[in-house]
Amino acid sequence: MLEHKTISLSEQVFDRLETEILSGKYPRGEILTEMKLVQDMGVSRTPIREALRRLEQEHIIEMTTRGILIVGVTHKDLEDIFNIRIRIEGMCSYEAAKNITEEELRELRETLELQEFYIPKGDADRIKIMDSKFHQLLYRFSGSSVYYDTLMPLHKKVQKYRRVSVENEDRARQSAREHRAIYEAIAARDAALAEQRTVEHIKNAMDHILGREID
Amino acid sequence: MLEHKTISLSEQVFDRLETEILSGKYPRGEILTEMKLVQDMGVSRTPIREALRRLEQEHIIEMTTRGILIVGVTHKDLEDIFNIRIRIEGMCSYEAAKNITEEELRELRETLELQEFYIPKGDADRIKIMDSKFHQLLYRFSGSSVYYDTLMPLHKKVQKYRRVSVENEDRARQSAREHRAIYEAIAARDAALAEQRTVEHIKNAMDHILGREID
């Protein structure tokens, strides 16, 4: 029987707020108050503040005397993020290829297959979720919390911009093909190949996302 | 007149706890309680918990039903950290060389000179502080919060192991020489050279720290 880990309100508020801010629900520069969040989320200030402290640590918000300043992610941030990911994410896949278990490999494959499944349906939301999950799984399966902690915040900050990406069906297909290539290298335990293909994939994502004029 | 920014108790508790854990005051595996920290720090649970949530996000502790589990940094973590820093920190210096102001350059030089000053005195504590500050300044002067947020946690996690490093006078001198070489490349606005020298510096630090058998 599966364990049902209780998720604290603090954690739920963090996840929800982070998603909402990074998906662009609150515009950069807007100022919120804790009491507004209390009303919106239906919980007291304590778990809200614990979540806000974590978001502040990620430089997604700033807690000022006037309220909570939405910082979000700038286009310049995106450039820095991709320059870092290009140099790190390949190593992470390398580690994953060396450390992944059969069970984990199965989960990776299922995620990939779902991504491929939703593309002809044109379900951009689910495509994005699976695309994103594929990367997150690779971080986890590297077996290193250092890679995970370093790459996850960078990956999450691209969310808002990736949506535009998957809505283009050509790019969505290309992305899924690249994911499959990475998956097959990992399944074959070819770490060097997995690394190389991951670097290529990030480069392509960067070209596609930074090529546009956003913000 | 200089502004005196008030630092919240939450922030103070975070800094102190992080330093104490990363310096090895609490052994990995030990379990603390919030009430113990309330007594030790002399503040209520609220700011303590806000600090704990941030430490948990950095994977330095885990908040369990039995108490606060000290996770700290393993030797494996160190390897991952250096593999990442080698690939990122050079780019950060490259950006710093391009963006640094005269005022910032002066602060960097003063930090370097203090580091050099304390070496013949054998003041390991201050040497370490200045050595560490030099890197932190480079993160700041890159002008990118992405580089800062990515590198700072990795840098801080090496603290405990760097102390051993600076207590060796030969290595302390070498490190200061390498810092000076980086500084001069930045002062000359030679970004490519600053990058190259930084990568070399991190490689040497890795060889020196990972070469030992610690933990």
Place this chain on the structure above:
DNA sequence: CCTTGTATCTATGTATACAATTATACAACA
């Protein structure tokens, strides 16, 4: 002797009350 159920205790999780700082509006005065 091992297992299982239960009561209790201890720890975290959450809500609320209180303190203190800061922005803001407005009036008084030069």
Place this chain on the structure above:
DNA sequence: TGTTGTATAATTGTATACATAGATACAAGG
């Protein structure tokens, strides 16, 4: 009219009280 001082309101910062879940010890039963 511009400026400065002051009162007020609004917001975050902190402490404390309460709720709840999980670990632990112990006793009862097989």
